Every structure is written in structure tokens, then in C-alpha cells.
Amino acid sequence: MGLLLLPSMALAVQVTFSLVRPDRSRARTGTVYLYREESTELERSATPDSAVELAAGRWWWVAETQGYVSIDSVTHEVPGAPGGKAEHFSVSLVPACTLTLAPDPRWKTITKIAVISLHYGSLYPLDPNGKRKSVAVPEGAYVVYAVGPHGRNRLGPPATCHAFESKTLSYP
Numbered sequence: 499m500g501l502l503l504l505p506s507m508a509l510a511v512q513v514t515f516s517l518v519r520p521d522r523s524r525a526r527t528g529t530v531y532l533y534r535e536e537s538t539e540l541e542r543s544a545t546p547d548s549a550v551e552l553a554a555g556r557w558w559w560v561a562e563t564q565g566y567v568s569i570d571s572v573t574h575e576v577p578g579a580p581g582g583k584a585e586h587f588s589v590s591l592v593p594a595c596t597l598t599l600a601p602d603p604r605w606k607t608i609t610k611i612a613v614i615s616l617h618y619g620s621l622y623p624l625d626p627n628g629k630r631k632s633v634a635v636p637e638g639a640y641v642v643y644a645v646g647p648h649g650r651n652r653l654g655p656p657a658t659c660h661a662f663e664s665k666t667l668s669y670p
Contacts, residue, residue, distance in 0.1 A: 509578025512549040513585045517561050517568075520592060528563030530589070531623075531630070535573045538612060538623035540630060554578020559589070560622055560633075565662045566591035567634035571620040592618075594634040595659035599626055602669045610645040616656060637661040644670050 517525035525546055532542040535556035544550035546563070557576050561568040568589045576585060597613060599605055605626035613622040616639040624630050642654040652670045659665055 509554045510551045511554060511576055511578050511583075511585055513544070513552050513576060513587065514549050515544060515546055515559075515561060516586070516588050517546045517563055517566070518588055518590050519563075519566055520590075525563035525566065525591065528561060528566075530559050530561045532557055532559050533623070538610060538621070540623070540625065540628070549584065552576050561589040561591065562594070562634040563591065565594060565634075567594035567622070567636060568592075569615065569618040569620045569636055592636050593661035594636055595661060595663040595665060596632060596634050597640075597659070597665050597667050598632040599624060600666045600668050604669045607647050608644050609647075612643050614641050614643060616640055635659065637663075642667060642670065 515530045517528050519525060528546050530544040531540055532544065532552065533539065534541050535558065542550060554576055556573040558571060558573045569592055574587065608626045611624045611626055613624065613633060613635050615636045618636055622633045622635050624633050637660050639656050639658050641656050644652045646652060654670050
């Protein structure tokens with residue numbers, strides 16, 4: 499009987515996330531947006547304390563709950579092994595504001611857009627042509643980065659927001 503070897507990305511593992519606010523209380527609701535390493539295209543999403551199956555490999559995530567967001571934009575290794583144990587990640591949150599793309603047909607010309615927290619250096623992808631038209635970002639200073647037609651990059655001027663504030667992002 500031969501041994502079948504599978505590439506590590508073919509293996510999957512059950513992953514859970516707990517979201518922890520600054521006062522150390524756990525958020526029972528929210529969403530964890532999951533991205534593969536070096537990608538800003540949303541791959542999957544998960545809810546706190548519920549298992550989601552992820553392929554083995556390097557992942558990064560943005561966790562949001564009402565008024566709070568994660569600040570960790572580094573990648574994490576999700577190991578894969580047949581019959582391997584489930585992985586659990588505890589995600590720290592900070593106070594956040596919400597930024598929403600203004601309704602504007604010109605957004606369709608933008609291929610990629612992200613908000614960058616100037617204080618934390620963390621990245622918050624938006625998808626003007628998909629599902630993520632709103633994003634939570636840490637309170638404080640941020641910049642909006644967009645890639646338009648023909649690879650033209652645009653960096654908006656720095657702006658600020660306060661915790662629990664909602665702001666609209668206009669087309670650059």
C-alpha cells in the first residue's frame with residue numbers, strides 16, 4: 499500500500515477565534531475576515547467562538563465587533579496535519595470607527611482600496627466591487643490607498659476618526 503502525499507495547502511484544520519476588548523471582556527458577536535498571505539482579497543469569514551475550516555498555510559485577518567477592531571496585520575501559520583488538533587487564536591481589539599464607501603459609480607474603476615492606520619501601521623482592505631464596502635479602523639489617523647485603472651495609485655490625505663464614529667469615504 500503506497501503513501502499518498504498531499505501538499506500542505508490541501509490539508510485543512512478547524513480554527514476558532516476569540517475577540518478580546520481592551521477591558522479584557524470577550525466579544526460574543528462580530529466577524530473575522532480571513533485573507534491568505536500577501537492578498538487583500540477576502541477568502542473567508544468567521545464568527546467568534548465558532549469553528550471555521552482553513553487550509554494549511556499562512557493567513558492574516560481583521561476582526562471586527564461593534565466599536566472595536568483588531569490591529570494585528572501580520573500573517574500567522576495555520577498548520578495542517580491529518581487528524582491534527584484544532585487551532586485557537588485570541589485576537590486583541592482596540593476602539594474603532596467605521597468607514598463606508600460613499601455611493602458612487604466611479605468606485606467600479608478602482609481595483610483595490612485599503613485603509614492604513616497611521617498609529618498601528620495595520621491594513622484594512624475594502625472591496626469597492628464586492629462585499630466589503632464598509633470597514634472598521636482604529637480610532638486616530640489613517641490614510642486611504644487606492645489602485646485605479648492602469649495601475650494608477652492614489653493616496654488620500656491623512657484623516658482622523660474617533661471611537662464609535664461613522665464616516666463616509668468619498669471617491670478619491
